[in-house]
Amino acid sequence: MADLLKLSRRRLLAGSAAAAALSASGCAAPRGGQEADPTPPPVWPRLTVGADCARSVTVQWKRQGPGELVLRRADPQGPERRFSAPQRDAEAEGVIFPLHTVRIDGLEPGQDYEYRVEPDGSWFRFRTAESGRCRALVFADSQSSDRFKTWARVYRGALRHFPRPDFAANLGDLVDMGSRLSYWADWFEAVTPAIASVPEAPVMGNHECYRKNPGDRQFRPIMPKAYLEAFPVPENGEGDLERWYYAFDCGPVHFIVLNTQWLEAAAFRPRLYERMKLWFLEKGSKTNLPWRVVMMHKDILHYQRPGKPWKTRFSQTGRRLMPLFEQTGIDLVLTGHLHTYRRRGFVRNFRHAKDGPYYFVCGVSGNIRHNVEALHELDLYAAPRPETDNFMTLEADAGKLSVRCFLPDGRELDHALLERSSGRASG
Ligand SMILES: [Fe+2]
Numbered sequence: 395m396a397d398l399l400k401l402s403r404r405r406l407l408a409g410s411a412a413a414a415a416l417s418a419s420g421c422a423a424p425r426g427g428q429e430a431d432p433t434p435p436p437v438w439p440r441l442t443v444g445a446d447c448a449r450s451v452t453v454q455w456k457r458q459g460p461g462e463l464v465l466r467r468a469d470p471q472g473p474e475r476r477f478s479a480p481q482r483d484a485e486a487e488g489v490i491f492p493l494h495t496v497r498i499d500g501l502e503p504g505q506d507y508e509y510r511v512e513p514d515g516s517w518f519r520f521r522t523a524e525s526g527r528c529r530a531l532v533f534a535d536s537q538s539s540d541r542f543k544t545w546a547r548v549y550r551g552a553l554r555h556f557p558r559p560d561f562a563a564n565l566g567d568l569v570d571m572g573s574r575l576s577y578w579a580d581w582f583e584a585v586t587p588a589i590a591s592v593p594e595a596p597v598m599g600n601h602e603c604y605r606k607n608p609g610d611r612q613f614r615p616i617m618p619k620a621y622l623e624a625f626p627v628p629e630n631g632e633g634d635l636e637r638w639y640y641a642f643d644c645g646p647v648h649f650i651v652l653n654t655q656w657l658e659a660a661a662f663r664p665r666l667y668e669r670m671k672l673w674f675l676e677k678g679s680k681t682n683l684p685w686r687v688v689m690m691h692k693d694i695l696h697y698q699r700p701g702k703p704w705k706t707r708f709s710q711t712g713r714r715l716m717p718l719f720e721q722t723g724i725d726l727v728l729t730g731h732l733h734t735y736r737r738r739g740f741v742r743n744f745r746h747a748k749d750g751p752y753y754f755v756c757g758v759s760g761n762i763r764h765n766v767e768a769l770h771e772l773d774l775y776a777a778p779r780p781e782t783d784n785f786m787t788l789e790a791d792a793g794k795l796s797v798r799c800f801l802p803d804g805r806e807l808d809h810a811l812l813e814r815s816s817g818r819a820s821g
């Protein structure tokens with residue numbers, strides 16, 4: 395009974411969150427302009443970015459039985475497209491999840507669409523990205539020990555200040571321990587119902603790859619099944635590394651999502667780094683779009699810990715990947731993992747230089763704070779310490795790429811503007 399009460403209370407919370415977040419996401423869609431039904435729908439669908447935010451999106455939901463999705467243009471209402479979505483039983487931590495996944499393409503840029511899960515789902519609305527523009531929210535490290543209350547506040551606050559983004563990215567460590575399913579349930583509750591209208595672009599972090607058994611003093615690495623099943627990101631054609639890294643387009647920006655967990659995955663995906671490097675050089679980084687942006691979890695730098703010697707100023711991630719970014723003309727690199735916000739500017743050959751990629755480590759959006767005090771010689775700006783949570787926005791057209799950092803109440807902390815001139819970015 396206690397479990398049932400808890401479940402119904404959580405559903406109610408999700409229902410009231412639905413009402414509160416309608417205006418924030420700007421996208422929930424009571425049919426034909428009617429009042430929203432106060433009863434929570436039987437399923438809460440979730441959006442993941444498609445290969446092109448202007449033309450594609452992926453819908454996933456959890457439910458026993460057959461599945462069908464209905465889609466139509468919202469305004470004016472267009473003819474319906476129907477998608478069959480057979481149930482696929484996914485397994486994580488011994489629990490079976492009856493998932494339905496629909497990859498939608500052939501959409502028109504800059505259009506509102508409505509969809510619902512048959513037979514009795516509510517209508518939800520989303521908007522495709524415009525062809526020549528990109529507007530995105532970026533969060534780092536939402537991992538939490540407060541049942542994701544802080545994360546919910548940051549995420550919903552960000553949507554209030556920056557409504558209707560083309561997608562929301564999380565730069566890894568979404569949860570503190572990837573094996574704990576209750577963390578995932580709370581993470582998704584925090585983003586519900588907005589994630590039914592705002593596609594998610596996830597990045598795998600090291601904490602997605604952790605378990606702690608009773609008696610363990612430290613995390614042990616695991617296959618991040620819960621993460622991999624939760625986010626049907628665009629396919630990369632890499633066999634057993636599907637969903638580990640991927641690429642997608644949004645307006646004038648080509649995003650490449652890399653995976654920095656080759657140490658954690660050594661026992662079960664031993665050639666992760668080598669295979670990803672090849673994919674990145676031959677496929678992932680290739681584009682005709684004006685901007686190339688890398689999103690990945692672990693940072694390029696090491697900071698000195700109090701009372702400890704500074705072994706190396708660049709992490710293995712930085713030493714391995716920074717030369718590849720220079721080789722492929724990456725414009726911007728967004729990282730997480732350190733739970734601190736720093737803007738480093740253009741870096742090439744491990745030094746500030748005008749013709750290298752522009753680097754940020756993007757802060758924290760959960761309640762687990764590392765309070766990094768040290769500065770690095772590459773830091774141009776560090777958030778005031780002790781640090782609070784933050785979120786970032788990215789806006790781009792063919793000539794300009796603007797990155798801003800905000801506190802959850804919408805006050806701006808920092809920004810950078812990259813401009814395209816004679817082929818290279820400057821700022
Ligand atoms: Fe991390």
Ligand SMILES: [Fe+2]
Nearest residue numbers: 535537567731
């Ligand atoms: Fe983290």
